[in-house]
Amino acid sequence: MSEAVRIEDVSKKFRLYHERNQTLKSAIMRRRRSVHEDFWALQDVSFSVPQGSTFGLIGSNGSGKSTLLKCLAKIYWPDKGSIAYDGRMAALLEVGSGFHHELSGRENIYLNGSILGMSKKEIDRKFDEIIDFSGVEKFIDQPVKNYSSGMYVRLGFSVAISVQPDILIVDEVLAVGDAEFQEKCFAKFRDYREQGRTVVLVSHSMGSVRAMCDQVAWLNKGHIMQVGETASTIAAYEKSLDLGR
Amino acid sequence: MNYIKELLASRELLVNLTLREVKGKYRRTIFGQLWSLANPLAAMLVYTFVFSFIFQIRPDKGDPSGLNIFALWLLCGLLPWLFFSNVLSLGVSSLVSNAALIQKVYFSRVVLPLSQVAARAFTWLFEMGVLVVALAIVGSFVWPWLPLVLVVMLLLALFAAGVALALAVMNVYFRDTEHFLTIILQIWMYLTPIIYPISLVETQSHNVGGIFGTPITVLDLYSLNPMVHFVQVFRELLYDNRWPSGDAMLACVLWAIGSFTLGLIIFRRNEKGLAEAL
Ligand SMILES: Nc1ncnc2c1ncn2[C@@H]1O[C@H](COP(=O)(O)OP(=O)(O)OP(=O)(O)O)[C@@H](O)[C@H]1O
Numbered sequence A: 001m002s003e004a005v006r007i008e009d010v011s012k013k014f015r016l017y018h019e020r021n022q023t024l025k026s027a028i029m030r031r032r033r034s035v036h037e038d039f040w041a042l043q044d045v046s047f048s049v050p051q052g053s054t055f056g057l058i059g060s061n062g063s064g065k066s067t068l069l070k071c072l073a074k075i076y077w078p079d080k081g082s083i084a085y086d087g088r089m090a091a092l093l094e095v096g097s098g099f100h101h102e103l104s105g106r107e108n109i110y111l112n113g114s115i116l117g118m119s120k121k122e123i124d125r126k127f128d129e130i131i132d133f134s135g136v137e138k139f140i141d142q143p144v145k146n147y148s149s150g151m152y153v154r155l156g157f158s159v160a161i162s163v164q165p166d167i168l169i170v171d172e173v174l175a176v177g178d179a180e181f182q183e184k185c186f187a188k189f190r191d192y193r194e195q196g197r198t199v200v201l202v203s204h205s206m207g208s209v210r211a212m213c214d215q216v217a218w219l220n221k222g223h224i225m226q227v228g229e230t231a232s233t234i235a236a237y238e239k240s241l242d243l244g245r
Numbered sequence B: 001m002n003y004i005k006e007l008l009a010s011r012e013l014l015v016n017l018t019l020r021e022v023k024g025k026y027r028r029t030i031f032g033q034l035w036s037l038a039n040p041l042a043a044m045l046v047y048t049f050v051f052s053f054i055f056q057i058r059p060d061k062g063d064p065s066g067l068n069i070f071a072l073w074l075l076c077g078l079l080p081w082l083f084f085s086n087v088l089s090l091g092v093s094s095l096v097s098n099a100a101l102i103q104k105v106y107f108s109r110v111v112l113p114l115s116q117v118a119a120r121a122f123t124w125l126f127e128m129g130v131l132v133v134a135l136a137i138v139g140s141f142v143w144p145w146l147p148l149v150l151v152v153m154l155l156l157a158l159f160a161a162g163v164a165l166a167l168a169v170m171n172v173y174f175r176d177t178e179h180f181l182t183i184i185l186q187i188w189m190y191l192t193p194i195i196y197p198i199s200l201v202e203t204q205s206h207n208v209g210g211i212f213g214t215p216i217t218v219l220d221l222y223s224l225n226p227m228v229h230f231v232q233v234f235r236e237l238l239y240d241n242r243w244p245s246g247d248a249m250l251a252c253v254l255w256a257i258g259s260f261t262l263g264l265i266i267f268r269r270n271e272k273g274l275a276e277a278l
């Protein structure tokens, strides 16, 4: 099977400022004495994701999962290493982040769709499908500030998956949706897999990971601990949690 | 070249963000787009009262148009200035205020400041349209000059966009930029011949002569301000109805190209680090 994403020796460094105020004064002070330290959120992370598979990323809070996804999504640029992928990529790091509160759901679909790289024609074509999947049809002409957080997520998610990316990146965003919607999403992921699309997802719910993922990578403090088959990787991760207790 | 391609690819997003600005701005107001005229009109009334009535500033008659109306003469310079200053003050915070978006979605970031430029250009076009109608009513024969006016408007938009791009990036690293800019714009306006004719500066410059014995005059320094040339060209076209002087036109072209290129380069250099720095 060919690779959809290939991550090689990726390291990402953040600067931790002890006193971060972005002013000219502090810039001048900083010149004299550096007041930051480097923090490596990711160190030499390497793995590849086979095309058409669903890939899970697990690990405790602060282990660097979101950072890795942001590197994949071209929001951060790794300090070392390289990331290569094939095809169109869409990331769902926070659903509905492109929404404008005063605008209606309808207007936001167009706005958000174009932020995600769709043309107007494409959105027109998928419009009904988007509304259908989101289930917020009745409120589509209301400003989104009046939406419940679940509705917000539903609409955002529906727009994002309508992009039909070859690679979909999902970070822990489905937790807000209700059981019915989650089931819908899982079904969508299964469709994706059948169509040969790749999904990379982060989740703290081992149940969903087990149910959906073909392979899993376990991150701990920026290092890859284990990559491979779902059951054994989760078992290793859970074991490490038990030992810690 | 790749960058140009990327820009072209995101033009649809640029349009949508611009529409978001334009539509969102006057939403739920009764007068809607008319509000955009309120600010220049109020400024026009105040400046006309203070500078024409109290200070008795008398700009030269329009040549060859023969116009002699301070308020219209003022607007020919004021509207371009207000556009410029609005682009800068909205553009400077365009990245910081969209931090959430930048940190969550990948797209060509340059559309954020550019959509501000486009949204302001839209209102400016509307204002200029009203001005042209007013000029025509009082007997200025502006119609043949309109194509050239549009060209100069485009040049000013490019110039403003370049400055806004650089400022937006700078504001991410130093949040002081925004506050500095407010003061700078105030000073800048008075250093541009908007509410007084440049002939007053020429006279004074002539009286003073070379500064400290050098052949450099006050006027030379004064002309370093690119807005001096833009305002001059707009007045020559709209108020005087004649060909703009070659020097001023050349200065506008050079400033526009220089600023836009430099702005894009600065933006491109820093684009990748934005999500972290915000
Ligand atoms: N912009 C940033 N500046 C400085 N440090 C950061 C930044 N973003 C993340 N970090 C640090 O990098 C580490 C990894 O964060 P990350 O968000 O990737 O964790 P995570 O695995 O997604 O955790 P969670 O399960 O809580 O979502 C954390 O220690 C965090 O403090």
Ligand SMILES: [Mg+2]
Binding pocket: A065, A066, A067, A171, A172
């Ligand atoms: Mg996270």
